[in-house]
Amino acid sequence: MRRADRLFQIVLLLDRGRAVTARELAEALQVSERTIYRDVADLSRSGVPISGEAGVGYLMRPGYRLPPLMFDADELAALALGSRMVQRWADPALGRAAERALLRIESVLPKALRHAPARDALLVPGFRLPEAMRAPMTELREAIAAHRKLRIAYTRADGAASERIIHPVGLVFWGETWTLGAWCELRGDFRSFRLDRIASVAALDAHFDGDGLLGRYLHAAQQQDDCDGATY
Incomplete structure (x- = not known):
């Protein structure tokens, strides 16, 4: 990596609103910590507002605007x-x-x-993904962002229909299938719902506490997959 590119990457890594240690920067950029110390010092001398504290790390002070981007x-x-x-x-x-x-x-x-x-020449055909798989995504994304409960009509793989009240936490793409990860009030557990089996979606006035819910869903999905090879 050219030094100019490395300096720009350091600025990007520091512009995330949290302190980043020299070790974290060195590992991310695959250089030594001594190189990071030298690069940060040069950035500071050039006017980039970087604050540093021993044992805490480097932090970009608010208000700094990045220079125009260039890509390879x-x-x-x-x-x-x-x-x-x-x-x-x-x-x-x-x-x-x-x-x-x-x-x-x-x-x-x-x-x-x-x-x-x-x-x-990098092509992405869309004809293998049915429209029903994408149709509810906009409404689902909005509900996830707002932590809004949903009432859905859902048809399982065996054809059984049910109505659920769910707490949507994330949309997951598995190659040819989109699923909605959610806490299901009916089951009292996390469930994954194929989007093409969701017959209807209704946003409710009720909200849920989404703090940490996505991480818990991913952990539950991983555990189930490790145990029985379940496909979501």
């Missing part, structure tokens, strides 16, 4: 591929947001980097 060919390819995945596999609103973000990035690129055959 592989970074642009990754961004383009990610944008196409979102456009093909997520809900339309998120897909449009991904397209706008990519257009905004491309608008400030040098002409030589705007069109690259290798990047254009």
Whole structure:
């Protein structure tokens, strides 16, 4: 990694609202702590407002604006591929947001980097993902962000229909399937619901405490998968 790129990465890592130790920076950038000390000192001398305290780490003081971004060919390819995945596999609103973000990035690129055959050859077909798998995503994302309870009509794999009140915590993509991770009041436990089996969604006025709920869901899903190989 070029030193200029490393300095920029240090600024990005410090611009997250929490203290970061020299060891954490060194591990993230695969350099020695001595190199981090030297780089941070040079950044400070150049006017980047970095505060440091022994035993605590470095912290970026509020109000600093990052310089304009520049990307290399592989970074642009990754961004383009990610944008196409979102456009093909997520809900339309998120897909449009991904397209706008990519257009905004491309608008400030040098002409030589705007069109690259290798990047254009990274294709993401969307025809294998049925519309029913994406249809409820916008409403589900809004409920997750607001910690709002939902009432859903759901059909299990065996065809049995039920109505559930759930606390939605996350959307998970498994390659060809989207599932909603949630606390199910009916079962008193975490459950994963395939989006194409959700017949209807109704947002309730009630909210839930979402603090730490996503982590608990992921732990429960991992435990179940380790025990019986369950597919969500």
